[in-house]
Amino acid sequence: MFDAKKLTEEQVDSIKSWAAEGAQLADIQKRMEDEMEIRLTYMDTRFLVLDLGIELRNLAEEAKQKEAEEAAADPAQAGNADDLTEDDLEILPPTPQGSGAVRVTVDEIARPGVMASGRVTFADGNGGMWYVDEGGRLGIDPDVDGYRPTEADVLAFQRELQATMENR
Known part of the structure; x- marks a missing residue:
């Protein structure tokens, strides 16, 4: 299992920004390998994200929710x-x-x-x-x-x- 303490602050910040942009676990796993040369299994990536307290965003779900809220707020819809x-x-x-x-x-x-x-x-x-x-x-x-x-x-x-x- 990968230890989150092995990451620098810059690396942690990068992972957090990827997640904020909507990256999912597979995206984070790939970018860590490509950009940081850190090879992790999918499960290790999941544990790392949990250890760092990062919440993954579901951009498609957020867009649907925003659309539903706008429709509810606009009686013309x-x-x-x-x-x-x-x-x-x-x-x-x-x-x-x-x-x-x-x-x-x-x-x-x-x-x-x-x-x-x-x-x-x-x-x-x-x-x-x-x-x-x-x-x-x-x-x-x-x-x-x-x-x-x-x-x-x-x-x-x-x-x-x-x-x-x-x-x-």
Whole structure:
């Protein structure tokens, strides 16, 4: 077993900064070998991290948690993009195509089981597949599970989709 006391303060600081940047055990193990020429087993790396009192960050989980907190704090995010209907499109005034931060594309051949489909990218960079099912209902299947676009993005999406479909 590796003794943490064999490390210099600089080495300990490096390991702590790697962990703060989101490095996981395998990353720390590899960087210790590459940068410090210290070869450890995965288990020894785990014990070393525990001995040094380092908490590993799960950046993906932190991002999901932050997104959930922002959505809870922003009531505009409470709207459900899956509940859009074709009738919703008809009440919106058209805007010139490409006029907003929301981008819409239409598939040349609709996906199986739907009348029309394509992709949407919202202002914040998130996106997903949109579709109009055989019942005429508009829906969005986001790339990130649980993602809800803002109300402004939903309205911009509807306008862009309407303009795109009129220009076809």
